[in-house]
Amino acid sequence: LxxxxxxxxxxxxxxxxxxxxxxxxxxxxxxxxxxxxxxxxxxxxxxxxxxxxxxxxxxxxxxxxxxxxxxxxxxxxxxxxxxxxxxxxxxxxxxxxxxxxxxxxxxxxxxxxxxxxxxxxxLAVQYPDYAAWQRQWLSGERLQKQAQYWREALSGAPSMLALPTDRARPAQQSFAGASVPVVIDVDLTRDLKRLSRQHGTTLFMTVLAAWAAVLSRLSGQDDLVIGVPSANRGRREIEELIGFFVNTLALRVDLSGEPSVSELL
Known part of the structure; x- marks a missing residue:
């Protein structure tokens, strides 16, 4: 230790x-x-x-x-x-x-x-090296360009998902939560991988599309923003480091026009 x-x-x-x-x-x-x-x-x-x-x-x-x-x-x-x-x-x-x-x-x-x-x-590098590099890289014109991309991508996005629940939302958000485990068995996993190959998508993209379709059906909304954690370890040197690299991305999915599963993928 x-x-x-x-x-x-x-x-x-x-x-x-x-x-x-x-x-x-x-x-x-x-x-x-x-x-x-x-x-x-x-x-x-x-x-x-x-x-x-x-x-x-x-x-x-x-x-x-x-x-x-x-x-x-x-x-x-x-x-x-x-x-x-x-x-x-x-x-x-x-x-x-x-x-x-x-x-x-x-x-x-x-x-x-x-x-x-x-x-x-x-270790080739340490987390402070990564932090210094990230601060240097994400500055100036590049920072403005990145920020502008997300402003445009999320412009007019809904602030919340109107899911039907048996209780009203509390007046003040508490951040109390729980987890609901979902097990996808071997047969369904194999079928999902086959579907992904047919449409040229990754398994992640296929499952995300399915999740978006479920949320759209439950909420009646066709404009969804889904938070997805990214490991954010795009360089080999930082794969062996302990540290807080994870980054949550807000992915916006457009389900307007009642797309088929194929079109959504």
Whole structure:
């Protein structure tokens, strides 16, 4: 964990704002990733105690200015069973980063357990390098051009989706939410891929078109804006980095004129 912490500058980032001017600072590589330990072996209610620890962990805030913005808890359930909790603030990590973190943590664990050295190759760049490049690239005429594109693309777009619900919208938006898992089985996935090939679309485009059609039918609207997260890792050098790269794009779909599925694709 300490090696992973030292390896990725994003994990060591803290966010300070002296004189109301926000900036990022990087904790030293040897600062160490904080880990607390809990021994539940003598508890009769180990599962309940573990649940309490999990709830306590998810409710414990981070100090953005002091950090670290990642922390661990090792819970000893029995002599042979442990549960490890690793919590990160979203400001330093995203979904893609989770894959990088788990993969590298596994590689380091196996190597160190076998008495070997760190097997991970040095990183070519760090997240601050990417941030500096992005700030430099997205400026001046290019920034104006990009902003103008989105102003035109979203001009006159509906502010909300008028879905039929069994409750009225609250007077004040709460941002409370939930997830609804959807499983697409093997047969349907194969059929969707075949349909995509026939129309020269990616599987993503095909599913997005279907989702737009469903939302249009439910809402009675033919002008839809759908938020889509993009991994935003278009360069090979940043694929191995932990950090917040993800970017949500507002994709506008026009379903006017009652298009067929083929036309919509």
């Amino acid at each position: 300490d090696r992973l912490f030292a390896r990725h500058e994003a994990l060591r980032s803290v966010f300070v704002a002296p004189q109301a001017k926000p900036r990022v600072e990087i904790l030293p590589p040897d600062a160490g990733l904080p880990v607390s330990e809990h021994d539940l072996r003598q508890r009769a209610d180990t599962e309940a105690a573990l649940s309490d620890l999990c709830h306590e962990e998810e409710r414990t805030p981070f100090d953005l200015a002091r950090g670290p913005l990642i922390r661990g808890r090792l819970v000893r359930m029995s002599d042979e069973e442990h549960v490890f909790l690793l919590t990160q603030h979203h400001i330093i990590s995203d979904g893609w980063s989770m894959g990088v973190l788990v993969r590298e943590l596994s590689q380091l664990y196996r190597a160190f357990e076998g008495g070997q050295d760190d097997p991970l190759p040095p």
